[in-house]
Amino acid sequence: MSNNKKKNLTPTQQEYQALAGKREVKRPLFKNCIKAFLVGGTICVIGQLIATFYMYFFKFTEQNVGNPTVATLIFITMILTGIGIYDHIAQFAGAGTAVPVTGFGNAVISAAIEHRTEGFVLGVGGNMFKLAGTVILFGVFSAFIVALIKTILIQWGGL
Amino acid sequence: MLKLNKLLYSIIFPLLILSSCNTEEDNRFTSEDANNDITKISNTSPVDQSFSNEVKDFVMKKDEVTGVRGVNTETRILLAIEVAHLSQFNEQDHEKKVKKELEKKYPNKKIIVSSDQKFFFELDELEKQVQNNKIKRDELTKRVESLEKLINDEA
Structure with a gap:
């Protein structure tokens, strides 16, 4: 909370804020960064493997191999999200899974799953690209x- | 976690298997040094490759070039260079520089230089075929032409 807002609080509220601040569990920022770095890096390595695979066996050059690679990565993430594995990885890695392009696939499918009960057109169709x-x-x-x-x-x- | 393992294996194993089954016997002269990754083709091949060997030697002398592959036909030479890791940011500049120097040195040949990894793979395979006499003269010309088209393909 910004300092400006704190000045307008009553003394009891300020006391509470101080107490809450003390009791709050500190986020392991450094540990989270390491986890995100490792998992994000692993995703990138998989992406590089896929890119090299496409270059080796198909007629893709370094210039245009990005398109099929991104599509494949998103497709894999969508399947992993659908069967509930990606959630566990994301829980562990945080931004490591959200920042690479896989986060995009996850955002699409998770929104689609969430609004499935509202019907296919207005539910899935309307909310799929919410995020x-x-x-x-x-x-x-x-x-x-x-x-x-x-x-x-x-x-x-x-x- | 078991499910995850299974899935990872089902993605990585096919990749490994696929990448290991495409092999051609390698009879070329190859250097063991990773920073001077150069190969040479003996002169028994259908199209004399001494020109490409000479050009490869010349290009390899540059500091920023760590690997080179190349095949020549009567009229043109196709060259793939691998640039040192930190120089890869301006890979294209190095490519142009090498091309310019070669054009100056060999004005009567058409010179095509690329730093794209794809052409490194392709030319490596083509070199092996030329060395093993598996490819005929007009086939080689066709392959070189199709590779040239791929280099100029923007999309």
């Missing part, structure tokens, strides 16, 4: 901005 929609929106928007800047720099900046 992942922001990723798509801001992803497309930032890509547009970056492309715009690049175009301007190349056209008029002489890069």
Whole structure:
């Protein structure tokens, strides 16, 4: 809570805040970071394996191997989320599983599962991209901005 | 956890098995040094590869290049370079630099240089085939042309 808000509290409330602060379980921040690093790194290694696999056996170059790799990773996560394994990994690793592209697959499917009881059209269809929609929106928007800047720099900046 | 193990195995094992079954006998001269990963093809192959061997030697002398594969036909040479790990950020610059220098040195040949890992794999396989005389002259030309197309493919 910000300091500004604390000033408006009554003395009893302030006392309570101090007590709560003391009793609060400290988050193991460093441990969480290590876990996220290790699990996130493992996901990236799997991604690199898949990318190399596609390059070795199919006609993909380093330039365009990203597309099938991302699709495969998301597909694997979706299956893992559906059968309930990804939840356990995410519980353990936190941001390590949310930041890579696998977090996107998880966000889509978990929302679909959650709203399944509301019907297929309004429930699953309407809520599937509740969480992942922001990723798509801001992803497309930032890509547009970056492309715009690049175009301007190349056209008029002489890069 | 058991379920997780099973699933991981079902993903990783097929990958391992698939990656180990595509082999061609390797009769080339190969260097053991990981930082100077160069191979040479003997001159008994259908298209004389002494030119590509010479170019490979020249490119390998550069500090930032750690590996090179290449095959030449009568008119052109296809070269795949592997750049040192930290230099990979400006991989494309190195690629262009090497290409420019080679074009200056060998003005009458068409030179195609790529730092893409895909071409390293492909040319490695092609080199083995050339060394073992498994590929005919016009087949080689066709393969080189199709690889050239793949390099220029933007999508």
